[in-house]
Amino acid sequence: xxxxxxxxxxxxxxxxxxxxxxxxxxxxxxxxxxxxxxxxxxxxxxxxxxxxxxxxxxxxxxxxxxxxxxxxxxxxxxxxxxxxx
Numbered sequence: 001x002x003x004x005x006x007x008x009x010x011x012x013x014x015x016x017x018x019x020x021x022x023x024x025x026x027x028x029x030x031x032x033x034x035x036x037x038x039x040x041x042x043x044x045x046x047x048x049x050x051x052x053x054x055x056x057x058x059x060x061x062x063x064x065x066x067x068x069x070x071x072x073x074x075x076x077x078x079x080x081x082x083x084x085x
Contacts, residue, residue, distance in 0.1 A: 044076040
């Protein structure tokens with residue numbers, strides 16, 4: 001059991017290092033505008049992950065609704081109301 005856990009930990013560590021290297025290389029390949037868009041997209045994914053996790057816990061639906069009402073910046077861009085011209 002412990003051997004399997006050590007093997008799994010090493011595999012996860014190696015995978016995380018690889019992902020870190022790949023993520024670190026991204027800005028070299030993107031232009032400034034593309035980089036800003038990518039950062040915004042990653043932020044939106046983080047917001048969705050947070051809200052999804054919150055939704056799972058008992059009472060999380062009510063809590064997430066209240067948070068979104070009072071903290072507009074928690075909304076991913078897909079759920080933001082577009083400003084009128």
